[in-house]
Amino acid sequence: MTNLLIRTSYSFNIFKHCYSTAAKSVASIRINNEDYGTDDYTNVTPKILSYLNRNLHLQKGHPLSLVRQRIVNYFYSSFTHGGNPSFSVYDNLKPIVSTKQNFDDLLIPEDHVSRAKSDCYYVNKSLLLRAHMTAHQSELLRAGLDNFLMIGDVYRRDEIDSTHFPVFHQVDAVRSQRKEQLFENHQGLEIFEKHFLDQSQSFKNSINDPTKQSCHTLEATKLMENQLKNHLLGLVKVLFGDNIKHRWVDAYFPFTHPSWEMEIFYEDKWMEVLGCGIVRNEILMNAGPNNSIAYAFGLGLERLVMALYKIPDIRLMWSTDSGFLTQFENKDINADITYKPVSSYPQCVNDLSFWLPNELTIDTFMSNDFYDLVRDVGGDIIEQVKLKDKFVHPKTKKQSLCYSIVYRHLERTLTQAEVNQIHKEIEKAAVQSFGVVIR
Template identity: 60%
Template sequence: MLQYATNIVKIRQKLVKHFRCSSTSAKPNLTDTITINNKTFKRDDYTNITDKIVCLAQKSLHTTPHHPISLVRQRIVNYFYKTFLNSRRNPLFSVYDNLSPIVSLAQNFDSLLIPENHPSRLKSDCYYINREYLLRAHTTAHQAELIRAGLDNFLIVGDVYRRDEIDSKHYPVFHQLDAVRLKTKDQLFSCENDLKLFDCDDTACIPGGPTKQRCHTFEAFKLMEHELKTTLVGLAKELFGNQVRYRWVDTSFPFTQPSWELEVYYNNEWLEILGCGIMMQSLLTNVGVNNRIGWAFGLGLERIAMCLFKIQDIRLFWSNDSGFLNQFKDDDLKSPIIYKPISQHPQCIHDISFWLPEDKTDSLSFCSNDFYDLVRNVAGDLVEQVLLVDQFTHPKSGKKSLCYRIIYRHMERTLTNAEVNEVHQLIECAASDQFGVTIR
């Protein structure tokens, strides 16, 4: 018993030494600061970014030569370069792939007409630096500033951050590509002087509806819809081949109306690859653009890369293993590269069960994304998947118990039971310290 207690003390000391806790449940140190990409910010009660995420924010996979994420980016950029040309045969679209991922709440939400009560603003969904700044949840956060700067045709590429579950297809950092195209009356209708962009001055349309915005004329709307869908079907064929099957699905976004998702038939199922729509006119008028109509779309580069290169585990994109990276060193962007796994290492599976605090305030504030972030911060990419496998409420005390199954697997070697046990104990201690839970 004494030896067990000594081991726990050592594990706690190691935990303090190697990992600094940061959670939505812990009381923040208001005098503390956090440094991200050489910029320092004050922590406050909204800070929930972890050390693991801070480290990942220093990488730029989408601009790393021969990286699979960069290969997909280049293929999409090249498609737009050749599809949209000005009168001098130069590309119309400009590319912005080095914008800081640190954005204000106004950039990430307000500029895109996202309501204050929208679930995407929750601390359980986003990585907040403090009450004023966060790591962008989408590259769309930069749309308004680039339009305000006078740009009509542009692509934004970058890393985005969302708190999410842990499995082979989800990671807290991934990469997006966004596009915006704005057109004036003369550009849209050419010589048809009798046609107009707008029916009226009223831009107060309810977002998310299935029909055109009231302010747009039917002719303007249909021409923009046709160009948008033709462009994106062409992109799907560029990426997946001319024979790819596709379909359009109606959806809703706060910043476009109407809105659609494009799905392709891949691996015997329909896979959503992007979202798009006609830009809300009020978004444009808010940045001083009153004589243009626009379309926009956004897609995730990891999802495309996993399909094109047959990559089964999203963690591989962050691997420094030369056996993985060297497979993509091909100067031909259209080369049909298929990732070949070097080896299959066995899984190590451990469960962790704990009682949530009896204090109702603390227990109600706990969410699974808090625990997932803790696991990432302690174990890094040693963890392949975390599953909530059981929930139990004691019939007499009312205490709630949760059981998570943690699947460990290294991508490059076989893990030993000893090192997995040590990491698992670190997770137990961290959960106890950070959330006030009682390990069962």
């Protein structure tokens, strides 16, 4: 108990430093033995930074690593050139990227919601913890790569429950082909429309047509779409079996067009497993010679792992408990494993209500800020945080929020007294960080 409170106090002191709105421009934060300047965008917390370098997807015997290897093996066996795998794998790329990499290179508009401080973990205005592995796409294309997988941890501010965690793992991929590769058996066809080839320097690509980009021929787009969907269906069948039901849903992503999401019918419901599409030609042009067409896809490892192994809580991915890890150690990567709970520990639920300061309203207060604070103080014993109630006083017009915080340890029973102490620390942190008044 004493050690827990020491960690909480220490964590909160750093938390205040990271979130201080009065931080001077010379302030810095140290990440992976490098110092980074901070500014009014800085919102990374010590708790989030503690997940860096864990590399669960590379940890032998970890369920994330088992599924990662199954995906890699599928692409290695499905695509070969001269007896060697066509796809190269990048699974240890630095998690700190520039806003140019994460947004600009991918044609994400400046006013897009995904750029908001409420959605991302910023080191400063120019740098952030990558929000998707696609952030490395352009740099690898510029390096001259045609077919590659990008695998690693990504960071997004989100709600707190059994299926959401601020850190998760993604597999992203790009496969590009030149005319002679794509139309190997269809000589005379072209990737690009004639009017694009005639004035490619001044041509502005359009995505007004839902079936294709204006620069691409319909034949090239449809052939790539067919390849993409067949390859991804093959992957899903390798993971979930040949009889898995699937469907394609039209989608929108700033960096692909057309775009689709794939859903599978799993355990009596449709579950989204990946997003994909034809890479916007502007991205390829900015990365190098414009003589190819490409498809790309991205999937979350945790979602697949939880479905395949029947793991009920995403926090278990970070467990160091031998009762969890030994269920996956020394297993064949294709083994049919069903997670067996070691034991079930009870929940402790405490509500926290507070009046907002005058400068904030129930519409402008960012719940993700509060979620980060709760996680930073409470750590991994926070199972869920839900906005329970909004209230406006009829006379004073003061505004209030009430959050329900569910505490549960994955490896032992929490006492109510222990939870109450942590809850008090969260109350203090909320008062100091947001200027609220506890009700």
